[in-house]
Amino acid sequence: MKKLLDDPANAVVDSLAGFGLAHADVVTVHTDPPYVTRAGGRVAGKVGLVSGGGSGHEPLHAGFVGDGMLDAAVPGAVFTSPTPDQILPAVQAADAGAGVLAIVKNYTGDVLNFETAVELAEAEGVEVASVLVNDDVAVEDSLYTAGRRGVAGTVCVEKIAGAAAARGDDLSAVTAVANRVVANVRSMGVALTACTVPHVGKPSFDLGDDEIEIGIGIHGEPGRHRVPVAPAGEITRRLLDPVADDLRLQTGERVLLLVNGMGGTPLSELYVVYGRARGLLEERGVTVSRSLVGNYVTSLEMQGVSLTVLRLDDELERLWDAPVHTAALRW
Amino acid sequence: MKKLLDDPANAVVDSLAGFGLAHADVVTVHTDPPYVTRAGGRVAGKVGLVSGGGSGHEPLHAGFVGDGMLDAAVPGAVFTSPTPDQILPAVQAADAGAGVLAIVKNYTGDVLNFETAVELAEAEGVEVASVLVNDDVAVEDSLYTAGRRGVAGTVCVEKIAGAAAARGDDLSAVTAVANRVVANVRSMGVALTACTVPHVGKPSFDLGDDEIEIGIGIHGEPGRHRVPVAPAGEITRRLLDPVADDLRLQTGERVLLLVNGMGGTPLSELYVVYGRARGLLEERGVTVSRSLVGNYVTSLEMQGVSLTVLRLDDELERLWDAPVHTAALRW
Numbered sequence: 139m140k141k142l143l144d145d146p147a148n149a150v151v152d153s154l155a156g157f158g159l160a161h162a163d164v165v166t167v168h169t170d171p172p173y174v175t176r177a178g179g180r181v182a183g184k185v186g187l188v189s190g191g192g193s194g195h196e197p198l199h200a201g202f203v204g205d206g207m208l209d210a211a212v213p214g215a216v217f218t219s220p221t222p223d224q225i226l227p228a229v230q231a232a233d234a235g236a237g238v239l240a241i242v243k244n245y246t247g248d249v250l251n252f253e254t255a256v257e258l259a260e261a262e263g264v265e266v267a268s269v270l271v272n273d274d275v276a277v278e279d280s281l282y283t284a285g286r287r288g289v290a291g292t293v294c295v296e297k298i299a300g301a302a303a304a305r306g307d308d309l310s311a312v313t314a315v316a317n318r319v320v321a322n323v324r325s326m327g328v329a330l331t332a333c334t335v336p337h338v339g340k341p342s343f344d345l346g347d348d349e350i351e352i353g354i355g356i357h358g359e360p361g362r363h364r365v366p367v368a369p370a371g372e373i374t375r376r377l378l379d380p381v382a383d384d385l386r387l388q389t390g391e392r393v394l395l396l397v398n399g400m401g402g403t404p405l406s407e408l409y410v411v412y413g414r415a416r417g418l419l420e421e422r423g424v425t426v427s428r429s430l431v432g433n434y435v436t437s438l439e440m441q442g443v444s445l446t447v448l449r450l451d452d453e454l455e456r457l458w459d460a461p462v463h464t465a466a467l468r469w
Numbered sequence: 470m471k472k473l474l475d476d477p478a479n480a481v482v483d484s485l486a487g488f489g490l491a492h493a494d495v496v497t498v499h500t501d502p503p504y505v506t507r508a509g510g511r512v513a514g515k516v517g518l519v520s521g522g523g524s525g526h527e528p529l530h531a532g533f534v535g536d537g538m539l540d541a542a543v544p545g546a547v548f549t550s551p552t553p554d555q556i557l558p559a560v561q562a563a564d565a566g567a568g569v570l571a572i573v574k575n576y577t578g579d580v581l582n583f584e585t586a587v588e589l590a591e592a593e594g595v596e597v598a599s600v601l602v603n604d605d606v607a608v609e610d611s612l613y614t615a616g617r618r619g620v621a622g623t624v625c626v627e628k629i630a631g632a633a634a635a636r637g638d639d640l641s642a643v644t645a646v647a648n649r650v651v652a653n654v655r656s657m658g659v660a661l662t663a664c665t666v667p668h669v670g671k672p673s674f675d676l677g678d679d680e681i682e683i684g685i686g687i688h689g690e691p692g693r694h695r696v697p698v699a700p701a702g703e704i705t706r707r708l709l710d711p712v713a714d715d716l717r718l719q720t721g722e723r724v725l726l727l728v729n730g731m732g733g734t735p736l737s738e739l740y741v742v743y744g745r746a747r748g749l750l751e752e753r754g755v756t757v758s759r760s761l762v763g764n765y766v767t768s769l770e771m772q773g774v775s776l777t778v779l780r781l782d783d784e785l786e787r788l789w790d791a792p793v794h795t796a797a798l799r800w
């Protein structure tokens with residue numbers, strides 16, 4: 139295993155420490171237990187936003203803590219849910235008197251641990267709502283999930299709910315817009331290579347030299363099928379069609395198109411896929427009015443890409459466009 | 470070869486097309502010959518900034534076209550210098566009456582082709598100055614270079630000269646500050662894996678399963694030595710010490726620290742290296758007052774990292790902090 143790490147067992151805390159130093163103007167990293175909050179502290183009267191999940195998907199979630207997005211993020215061990223005792227102080231830190239929305243990707247461990255932490259927080263008087271992100275259309279049920287997995291659509295939920303909270307929406311309104319994003323966002327990914335969890339030391343799965351896996355999960359969970367490597371246009375179609383069909387996209391609609399790298403794919407290839415996906419959407423009469431291309435929800439050094447499509451309306455566009463200042467997303 | 474491409478021979482133009490569509494608010498992509506300009510067109514009376522070089526290093530250079538940075542960028546074929554007939558229209562497009570600064574990385578092909586294009590532009594009445602970036606301390610002379618190679622320090626030159634041009638400095642002042650950055654910036658990189666040029670189809674060099682190459686070039690040119698894979702702290706020291714020594718950094722100085730991923734390395738590992746490099750600088754009594762961590766000057770899907778240190782003063786800090794709005798850098 140070749141990785142830029144010291145003790146693989148400390149990979150997450152070592153990385154968080156560097157992250158905190160590099161972005162001290164935006165975040166504060168807490169270490170015992172590990173969680174991340176906004177550097178500026180609570181914003182009085184604002185609904186707090188908390189998310190979290192296994193590490194290995196950076197910049198998700200800690201990279202999205204800051205003005206206009208998350209108030210706190212909770213990183214578990216690599217590909218492992220954070221524990222309730224990590225989540226609880228993050229929820230408490232995010233509470234500025236207007237309640238907290240927990241944004242949870244649909245993995246069984248995340249769901250259970252967030253539920254436990256939310257109960258503990260509520261017992262201490264914090265009002266907490268939750269939203270479950272399950273945008274991956276590849277498979278129903280999976281290695282760590284009952285129902286669909288939550289993947290890169292999470293970025294859309296965190297950005298848009300974050301903007302709603304920042305403009306002063308109350309907890310029920312922020313929760314409603316987060317659920318509206320969940321209802322209108324779908325994703326699907328492909329892996330060209332596997333990835334290696336540091337403390338395991340060998341690839342999570344085997345993929346032949348000429349083989350790719352369509353519908354891969356962000357932890358390397360099995361997808362729909364393995365196929366021979368194919369041109370970008372064909373791979374893009376195999377991702378975009380299920381996403382667009384599941385959304386029942388109609389001619390005349392407009393969308394946000396997120397082309398997300400899995401960590402080890404060059405940016406230049408992501409733009410090739412973006413061009414192809416945009417062409418396929420235009421063939422359907424769908425306009426891409428907002429775009430995001432880059433590594434946002436990764437799987438360590440995996441080579442691959444996921445496509446996320448979010449159906450937009452004026453309100454969602456406005457919230458997407460609202461200012462954001464985090465380590466990984468800024469405008 | 471597994472890549473998200475259609476015809477490998479069209480990799481650069483396909484990628485540029487997607488890039489142009491995704492960032493139509495920031496850039497305009499020209500195709501015959503290929504070069505990239507600001508979407509808003511010339512800014513009357515402002516010094517124009519042009520850079521370019523082989524593709525495969527994305528987001529460099531096209532990702533840095535926009536307000537506060539470059540006016541035009543010229544992408545060659547992968548790891549191949551752009552031709553004079555590509556560079557000339559980019560220089561002309563960047564000329565808004567106050568002259569143009571060409572920022573050139575020190576590779577023989579880039580130097581010669583920019584020289585030819587500059588002569589042609591001057592013959593047509595455009596005033597052009599050039600600055601040569603040669604920040605890589607790893608080796609003197611190399612596969613494609615006489616003297617030191619230009620690597621990630623280029624981002625510092627483009628950002629700071631771009632800010633000087635944006636505030637209205639004249640050509641000699643913009644050139645002077647660009648040269649001051651060159652004089653105060655040094656870099657060195659390491660490769661954990663090789664990369665594969667699309668139209669070649671096999672890795673550019675061989676690296677053993679437990680071997681890394683210290684001092685690698687961004688085209689996979691040989692570095693200083695191959696060593697067994699080592700902990701991040703040790704690798705970081707082998708990069709940071711030559712950089713800091715070459716800069717003759719003194720206790721009490723302050724610097725910008727850029728930890729640059731080579732394309733295939735997870736962000737989490739870059740933050741581990743950032744933390745280690747910062748610790749080593751602090752041991753020397755040097756303060757890191759500005760930071761940048763991410764994939765900025767890459768080598769396709771190569772796994773590895775480079776460290777860049779720029780000695781700062783009030784003026785350079787102010788120019789670094791000035792607003793920038795490009796596809797890859799925005800604040």
